[in-house]
Amino acid sequence: MRVAVYSNHTKESNKVTNQINQGLKENNIEIDDRAPDIVLTIGGDGTLLSAFHHYREQLEHVRFVGIHTGHLGFYTDWRDYEVDKLIDSLKQDNGQRVSYPLVDVDIKYTDGTKEHFVALNESTIKKIENTMVCDIYIKGQLFERFRGDGLCISTPTGSTGYNKSIGGAVIDPSLLGIQLGEIASINNRVFRTLGSPIIVGQDQYLDLKLRTVDQLIVSCDQYQAHGLNEKRLIDSIHYQISARQIYFARYRHTNFWERVDEAFIGGAK
The missing domain is CATH 3.40.50.10330 (Probable inorganic polyphosphate/atp-NAD kinase; domain 1)
Known part of the structure; x- marks a missing residue:
């Protein structure tokens, strides 16, 4: 050993x-x-x-x-x-x-390039100034257009971390899936989102299609995957439960x- x-x-x-x-x-x-x-x-x-x-x-x-x-x-x-x-x-x-699930994070940029990351707890996408606007697709179907400060996508074991602090549910790790939580979403008579955490199963996936061209910060377990100092602009981000796992x-x-x-x-x- x-x-x-x-x-x-x-x-x-x-x-x-x-x-x-x-x-x-x-x-x-x-x-x-x-x-x-x-x-x-x-x-x-x-x-x-x-x-x-x-x-x-x-x-x-x-x-x-x-x-x-x-x-x-x-x-x-x-x-x-x-x-x-x-x-x-x-x-x-x-x-x-024993094993815990991970979430795959695939970033596609407007120039056609791609990057792959993996997270144990969560991935966040945030806009520091003004409002982030993106379309949220669940398994390829448009669900809603989000407006707000950002989004958090977490694993079951990561549900007790950042996800919980923004009002997300704590999920038993025996349930495989990913949770999407809103960070300061805009909800009024003009703009509307579900306003609640969304939990999708293992066979589903999330796609975030950016509607704003401003640079964003994307993190994986609080480690920066994409930052404001990068010249490339994000087109979309794909999230799904990873085929890989972490073992304890x-x-x-x-x-x-x-x-x-x-x-x-x-x-x-």
């Missing part, structure tokens, strides 16, 4: 990193940051998202394990004081894994709704 250690390099994370590196060496577990079988992330959900994008070309061969050294995260199963237990679990690893080495599993309860309600029983 080859293990990579990916840290956010805070004081507490560096302490845990040193403990893990020592434990791996003492148990003859190979440390390999280039072609690992397992990636240990030390920090929080942001650190795991960063590691996901760092190893995105190796997703079929890599499993992730999250250790949080701060606030409770949705992707982190281990605490900073459980290093010895984690090392023991690595020694007994038998390939067990779940030596123990925390129920999704327990995570939601702990993070947002505080253990109400």
